[in-house]
Amino acid sequence: MSEVSDxxxxxxxxxxxxAAGDFAALAAxxxxxxxxxxxxxxxxxxxxxMSVIGSWREILNNPGRPQIVCAEPYAIVDGDHGRVICIELVDGAPLAATNYFRHIDGAWRLVHHQSSAIAQFAAGADDPTEHGRSIH
Structure with missing residues (x-):
């Protein structure tokens, strides 16, 4: 596999x-x-x-936790650092997400996750693709 595929x-x-509610796999x-x-x-x-992993335990233990699906993943790899930019569909609502990874002991490990709502662009607003690549 290539670094991007990995x-x-x-x-x-x-x-x-x-999605499986597998805390051990997520923490690993x-x-x-x-x-x-x-x-x-x-x-x-x-x-x-401890705080980051605890936050995921809290979310996974919530019986009303949302269903999250990753769409349109786009990987950027720079040596032993990389990130995947994607759309998270949270119970169907789109969020922009970035997952930062480091290549540690032969495996890509998460070092940062961030997701947030996607702003709706008003009619006549600047095209967001004019200033760089858009993943939507």
Whole structure:
């Protein structure tokens, strides 16, 4: 597999673990470092392995947790760092998400996750694709 295929596979494993409610698999995908971070929609920034992993445990233990599907993943790899930019469909509503990875001991491990609502562009607003690549 190429680096891009490998990081896309790691990203897919993250969403598969979430969908299955598999906390152990989800936690294993994160780097074992105190410098990891996460920003869930509407939450403040979370830093540190215990806090980040705890936030995922809390979400997975919630019986009303949303269904999340990753769409349109786009990988950017730069040496031992990479990120996947995608659309998260959260109970059908689109969010923009970025999952940052580091290649550690032969595997891509998450070091940061962030997702947020996608703003609706008003009629006549600048085309967001004019200034760079758009994934929608």
């Amino acid at each position: 990081i896309i596979a790691a990203n897919a494993a993250f969403y598969t673990a979430f 995908l994160w780097a074992d470092q105190e410098t990891i971070s996460c920003i869930h929609p509407g939450w403040p920034a979370i830093v540190g392995r």
